[in-house]
Each structure stands twice: as C-alpha cells, then as structure tokens.
Amino acid sequence: MDKYVIHGGRRLCGEVVINGAKNAAVAILPAVILSDSPCRIENLPDISDVKNAAYILEEMGAVVSYPDRHTIEIDPRPIDTHVVSAEVARRMRGSYYFIGALLGRCRRALVPLPGGCDFGVRPIDQHLKGFEALGCEHSLDNGGMISVVAPNDLFGAHIYLDMVSVGATINIMLTAVKARGVTVIENAAREPHVVDLANFLNTMGADVRGAGTDTIKIHGVQQLRGVTYAIIPDQIEAGTYMMAAAATQGDIIVKNVTPQHLASISAKLVEMGVRVEEGDDTVRVTCDRQLRKCNVKTLPHPGFPTDMQPQITTLLCGAGGISMVTESIFSGGRFKYVDELRKMGAVITVEGSLAVVEGVPRLKGAPVRALDLRAGVAMVLAGLMCDGVTQVENIKYIERGYENIVDKLASLGADIYLEKDPGRAVYQVG
Numbered sequence: 001m002d003k004y005v006i007h008g009g010r011r012l013c014g015e016v017v018i019n020g021a022k023n024a025a026v027a028i029l030p031a032v033i034l035s036d037s038p039c040r041i042e043n044l045p046d047i048s049d050v051k052n053a054a055y056i057l058e059e060m061g062a063v064v065s066y067p068d069r070h071t072i073e074i075d076p077r078p079i080d081t082h083v084v085s086a087e088v089a090r091r092m093r094g095s096y097y098f099i100g101a102l103l104g105r106c107r108r109a110l111v112p113l114p115g116g117c118d119f120g121v122r123p124i125d126q127h128l129k130g131f132e133a134l135g136c137e138h139s140l141d142n143g144g145m146i147s148v149v150a151p152n153d154l155f156g157a158h159i160y161l162d163m164v165s166v167g168a169t170i171n172i173m174l175t176a177v178k179a180r181g182v183t184v185i186e187n188a189a190r191e192p193h194v195v196d197l198a199n200f201l202n203t204m205g206a207d208v209r210g211a212g213t214d215t216i217k218i219h220g221v222q223q224l225r226g227v228t229y230a231i232i233p234d235q236i237e238a239g240t241y242m243m244a245a246a247a248t249q250g251d252i253i254v255k256n257v258t259p260q261h262l263a264s265i266s267a268k269l270v271e272m273g274v275r276v277e278e279g280d281d282t283v284r285v286t287c288d289r290q291l292r293k294c295n296v297k298t299l300p301h302p303g304f305p306t307d308m309q310p311q312i313t314t315l316l317c318g319a320g321g322i323s324m325v326t327e328s329i330f331s332g333g334r335f336k337y338v339d340e341l342r343k344m345g346a347v348i349t350v351e352g353s354l355a356v357v358e359g360v361p362r363l364k365g366a367p368v369r370a371l372d373l374r375a376g377v378a379m380v381l382a383g384l385m386c387d388g389v390t391q392v393e394n395i396k397y398i399e400r401g402y403e404n405i406v407d408k409l410a411s412l413g414a415d416i417y418l419e420k421d422p423g424r425a426v427y428q429v430g
C-alpha cells in the first residue's frame with residue numbers, strides 16, 4: 001500500500017500556494033451540463049475528486065480537454081443521457097450534484113447514492129424534499145440508484161431546510177435555476193462554495209440572489225450560456241497549512257487565499273497564541289511559543305468548519321492544558337481518527353460529539369491510517385509535529401482533497417516522502 005513517511009520535528013517555513021476549492025469544483029463541474037455551450041473552468045485543483053467528476057462528464061458524452069493542469073474545457077452539448085454510472089460516482093460525495101444538474105438539464109436523473117467520507121449515516125432527505133417541492137418524484141432501487149423525475153416540469157417553490165445542509169442547498173439551486181418561477185431556500189448554507197456556485201450560475205445567465213445569507217432566492221431561466229470562470233481558493237487546504245505552521249512552530253505565508261473565508265480558523269489560532277497576519281490574498285502564520293489550550297465547536301459557515309476539526313484536534317494535542325472540541329455537524333462519526341492519534345501518544349477522551357484533549361509534551365511517531373480525507377491529513381500534521389517516524393497509510397483519501405501535499409510540505413522544509421507500494425502496478429484514485 002502506498003504511504004507517506006514523515007520524520008517529524010522540522011520547523012516549516014516559507015511560502016505555499018493554495019489550489020482551487022474541492023467543494024466548489026465538485027459543484028461547478030456538474031453545473032456545466034446546464035449550459036448550452038462550452039465552459040472553461042480555471043483554478044481547478046488537481047485532485048482525485050475533480051478527476052472523478054470530469055470522468056463522469058466524459059462518460060456521459062461531454063467533450064472534455066485540459067489546456068493545462070488547472071484548467072478544464074467542457075462541451076456539454078453532446079451529452080444524451082440522464083444516467084450516471086455507479087463505479088466512479090461512489091468514490092466521491094459531490095457526485096450527487098449530478099442529480100440537481102440533470103434535473104435542470106433534462107427533468108430526470110438516475111444517479112447512484114454518493115460516496116465520500118464515512119461519518120456514519122449521511123442522509124440526503126433534504127435534497128429529496130427540495131426536489132419534491134420543485135415537482136419531482138423519486139425512488140431508490142436495490143442497486144442504490146436514485147431515480148428523480150419531474151413528470152410535469154419543474155416549478156419554483158418555497159423550501160425550508162430542516163438543518164443547514166451544504167449539499168441540499170447546492171442541489172436545490174442546481175435544479176431551481178432552470179425551474180419555472182421563483183424558488184426560495186430558507187435556512188440555506190452560507191459556505192464559500194455555495195456562493196461560488198451561485199456566482200458561476202449567475203455568470204452563465206442565472207438569477208440567484210442572496211447566496212452567502214440564509215435565504216437564497218432563485219428566478220428560474222430557460223437558458224444558460226457557456227462561460228469562463230475561476231474557482232475560489234480552497235478554505236480547508238489553506239486552513240490545513242495554517243495549522244501546519246502552528247504545529248511546527250513555523251512561519252508560513254499561505255498564498256492565493258481569501259482571508260475572510262479563514263476568519264474562524266485564524267481566530268482560533270490567535271486564541272492559541274499564534275500570530276496571523278492577513279494580506280489581500282495571503283495569510284502569514286507564525287508561531288514561536290507553546291500553544292495555549294482552547295475550546296472549539298464546529299458550526300455551519302461562518303462558524304468553525306467541521307472539515308478543519310481533525311486538524312485542530314491534532315494541534316491541541318500539543319497545547320498546554322485541556323481543550324474541548326465539540327463536533328456539531330456530523331455528530332458521533334467524525335472522531336474515529338482519535339484512535340490513530342492515541343497510537344502516537346495523544347490523550348483524548350471522546351463522549352458522543354465531545355472530545356476532551358489533554359495536551360502532552362510531544363507526540364511520538366507511529367504507523368497510522370488515514371480513515372478519511374481530513375482525518376488523513378490530521379495524521380500528516382501529527383507526523384510533522386511529533387518525534388520520530390510516522391507512516392500514514394490509505395493515502396488515497398488524502399489525495400481526494402490535497403494537491404501535491406508531499407511536494408508542498410517538503411518545499412516548506414518537512415521531511416516527508418511518498419513510499420510507493422512496489423507490488424501495485426496501477427494507482428487507482430478514489
């Protein structure tokens with residue numbers, strides 16, 4: 001099995017450039033099928049989730065080309081199916097956005113239940129409730145394929161989400177932009193990728209207002225046109241490198257970011273005694289002291305992101321005192337990685353959605369597994385901050401969301417390399 005090998009204890013210093021946002025990219029790529037002409041998407045991250053989304057588009061008949069590693073051109077006109085096949089779609093969460101986009105394009109969709117990080121149950125009832133309100137019927141077959149059909153067309157509706165859901169907000173937007181009349185989504189998610197998708201759709205000719213607030217209003221239109229669009233920087237990749245600076249008493253300038261998207265992450269680092277200086281599109285993170293304990297609660301944006309929870313919990317393992325981390329988005333299922341951290345000497349007790357983290361002087365290197373994307377990158381952070389050698393297995397999860405992580409960390413001074421499994425002829429993503 002391929003693994004990352006990390007000799008810990010190096011101070012990370014220098015500059016790192018952040019790539020485009022995974023969670024924006026996996027929504028914008030399906031949205032392209034709503035267009036009546038080709039689109040060019042720039043600042044695309046080179047990660048396996050994006051490769052898988054592009055593969056699905058090609059499999060459906062779109063003509064796809066890559067002028068360079070971070071740019072994709074997609075001509076959706078040849079697509080003549082409403083079906084997404086299961087194999088690749090099940091390797092990622094964002095494949096469920098093909099439901100919303102296909103409904104907008106052709107009023108029906110047959111798409112597998114999505115994959116993505118395993119936090120226990122990840123229901124999609126709010127997505128289905130939204131589609132129903134817009135005039136759709138749905139069913140699930142034994143093979144895990146979801147069929148959603150709008151027998152009499154799509155009609156704008158007033159939809160209140162029972163919980164703040166990024167996925168449901170985006171999926172409903174994708175359908176409603178091509179519905180007749182006005183749709184209002186109440187209790188909508190406000191994450192930066194929700195806003196980025198709305199901006200992309202509006203550039204194509206849609207009429208989406210209020211994205212970034214908890215009420216989004218969409219006037220349906222008949223046609224959307226092809227555009228050139230650049231994806232926003234990845235909030236979570238940026239936050240992870242900020243934590244790497246703090247974890248190693250380092251000094252890193254994180255470039256190509258939107259500092260406003262990082263406000264909750266910066267605030268927690270400052271509380272821990274870390275210096276964070278914001279530029280126009282940079283943040284510099286410097287740490288020259290032992291971290292202070294702090295309490296963290298994950299919340300929908302603009303609260304502290306759940307996708308940064310494993311990273312900050314890891315950081316708190318080296319802080320002075322006892323910290324409390326409350327996971328309020330994915331209750332229960334997002335602390336599984338704590339067992340891996342314990343192998344490195346972490347002292348953490350988990351009760352339901354609360355982790356109590358007792359700071360220890362040093363973690364020590366050990367063989368550990370990436371249990372999901374952010375849990376995996378948390379193991380990398382632990383490896384960087386500890387004494388000795390850490391081997392991180394199951395790195396395919398990390399590659400879902402981090403472009404070139406080994407080279408980026410090595411360029412900051414980390415002693416990390418990828419050890420390829422000699423027995424593995426072909427590396428399969430996802």
Ligand SMILES: CC(=O)N[C@H]1[C@@H](OP(=O)(O)OP(=O)(O)OC[C@H]2O[C@@H](n3ccc(=O)[nH]c3=O)[C@H](O)[C@@H]2O)O[C@H](CO)[C@@H](O)[C@@H]1O
Nearest residue numbers: 023093094122123124125126127163164165166167329330
């Ligand atoms: C591809 C993508 O963008 N993934 C992100 C998206 O996941 P995802 O879209 O799955 O997350 P949601 O915001 O929908 O989930 C929030 C909470 O609502 C629950 N829920 C959601 C929908 C639903 O129909 N019913 C329901 O009960 C979920 O189980 C969870 O407890 O937002 C999460 C929360 O910021 C992030 O961790 C993921 O990185």
Ligand SMILES: C=C(OP(=O)(O)O)C(=O)O
Nearest residue numbers: 093094116117307373374
């Ligand atoms: C949970 C995540 O991703 P996904 O929803 O794609 O599994 C994540 O990015 O941390």
